[in-house]
Amino acid sequence: MAAIGTLLQLRRFSAPLVLFLAGFVVLNPGHCEEQVPLILWTSERVSLPAQSPPAAGHVVGPQQLAGYLQRALRASPKNVVLFLQDKLISCCVSDELIGQVLSTMKTQSVPYTAIYTALQPSKEAASLSMDSSLGGGRSLLQARGHRERERERERQRKMKEKAQIYAPVEFKEGEDTCVLLWARSLSVSILRSGRWEDHDLTSSTFGEGVSPKLHGSSCDKTRARLVLNYENVLGHRSFKLIFAMTQRLYKVSARRWFTLDALELEYDGTKATFNGSRSVYAPAEYSYRCESVSSFRWPLLVPRSSKDPANQWRVSFQDFQIQGFNVSGSEFSYASDCAGFFSPGIWMGLMTSLLMVLVLTYGLHMIMQLRTMDRFDDPKGPAISVPQTE
Missing domain, CATH: 2.40.160.110 (Porin)
Known part of the structure; x- marks a missing residue:
């Protein structure tokens, strides 16, 4: 069965075009809660047909989604780069890998159309972002349920910490x-x-x-x-x-x-x-x-x-x-x-400073012991004779 999705956002930028086709791809028709965002962007400025955003909760059918992708790819570069993960997560490792691939293509002046999605969603990541260094703006897809779960997790963590503080x-x-x-x-x-x-x-x-x-x-x-x-x-x-x-x-x-x-x-x-x-x-x-x-x-x-x-x-x-x-x-x-004022770190600092002061004092003492010559040869006078004794 073909995948179905929800079209969330489509934008054109004055900078090199970045398209965010944010859909929720259903991997298993029997489990509609497993939805994965899909992001599409290009390296060049292209003119795409206008696409009105759907109403909230609208589900895009397979044919409608396929038709839009065909129109988008027809007007965009034919070099398609697909970034496919097991679970869709937004992290520094994924961003770094995508940046390396696209930087190489940009260096070689190769136009491309990039698609980023996954086989299944991440339980912990309900938002997805794309760095502007990839050739455009940055979009953050957030879910209200994710924020509520984060607040509940934070509340439980505080309650657990409070429970560990008991009366004497x-x-x-x-x-x-x-x-x-x-x-x-x-x-x-x-x-x-x-x-x-x-x-x-x-x-x-x-x-x-x-x-x-x-x-x-x-x-x-x-x-x-x-x-x-x-x-x-x-x-x-x-x-x-x-x-x-x-x-x-x-x-x-x-x-x-x-x-x-x-x-x-x-x-x-x-x-x-x-x-x-x-x-x-x-x-x-x-x-x-x-x-x-x-x-x-x-x-x-x-x-x-x-x-x-x-x-x-x-x-x-x-x-x-x-x-x-x-x-x-x-x-x-x-x-x-019970902690004393002079901790091991303080003692180490004091001993090191004392050692440096002693070295500096010895160096200054040696410099002060230097004596310069107080008599010099006069080229017009008799030569200075230095008697040598056994």
């Missing part, structure tokens, strides 16, 4: 919130038979509708203790993560600071303790935040001793934030970030 773990003493904890991911690992076994605790701790068990937690003005209770973690029926924090006045800085003194893992009557006071700290009125807090790979959590069971465990937080004092409402205070 919140412990209240009475009606007041005193401890907040948040992390993008939380996992623990144990070393067994020479290999690490991992367990992800993120879904059990954070997320919409998740309420971790916090019994055993407590807080006052100087101490805070947050206990996360789990079950069946890496073969242990009872498993706890305990954050022990204190705040005190440091006379050197004349302000109060809080520290994460210890992160404890309690499981089936055994306790593993990580010391975090040396790295996890912030002013008492701030929260503490760090992109990565772990007991391995640049560890901020260190086992309390070489014989502590913590040496058999790994703990990892990603995008970690905690506040144990001076919490106002259910939101974190200003975050004191």
Whole structure:
């Protein structure tokens, strides 16, 4: 069965003629939704019979389409170049290939009539454009359905991103919130038979509708203790993560600071303790935040001793934030970030600059040590004699 199509647009330009025969070619008569645009243009200025645009939704039959193509090709160059794709897409690769072919024909002064179409439409490309460098203007065929699908896809993407931002773990003493904890991911690992076994605790701790068990937690003005209770973690029926924090006045800085003194893992009557006071700290009125807090790979959590069971465990937080004092409402205070002012890049720049300054200083010093001659031969006077001694 012959293909049928819809004639969308036909234009003549004062520049070298470009004709856009934008039809929707139906490849399968039983599936009329599979329509492919067809674009036709020429390299020369030609005079074509006027063609009134059809009404919206008009379907051009096979004979009508064939008749128009015959009239167009009769008046245009007889060298026909067909660009046929498996799926009609508009991208840099297709435009580059077409440009190379037509540039070669233009260099050799070969007139042509070009047709661009495909065997089937693209699900993602509902618009098609032709670069003006191919010999004429640029036409953009857009579909309302495509724009609506793009808006729906963008809306779903924003909803997905919003869903990933969940509330922190919140412990209240009475009606007041005193401890907040948040992390993008939380996992623990144990070393067994020479290999690490991992367990992800993120879904059990954070997320919409998740309420971790916090019994055993407590807080006052100087101490805070947050206990996360789990079950069946890496073969242990009872498993706890305990954050022990204190705040005190440091006379050197004349302000109060809080520290994460210890992160404890309690499981089936055994306790593993990580010391975090040396790295996890912030002013008492701030929260503490760090992109990565772990007991391995640049560890901020260190086992309390070489014989502590913590040496058999790994703990990892990603995008970690905690506040144990001076919490106002259910939101974190200003975050004191663990990233230092002097990053590796800054140090590299400073060391390179210092090296260049040292080289420049040495060069200037050598130049200043140069001495010029202070005596010269007088052609009218006696020659200068330089005594040579053994």
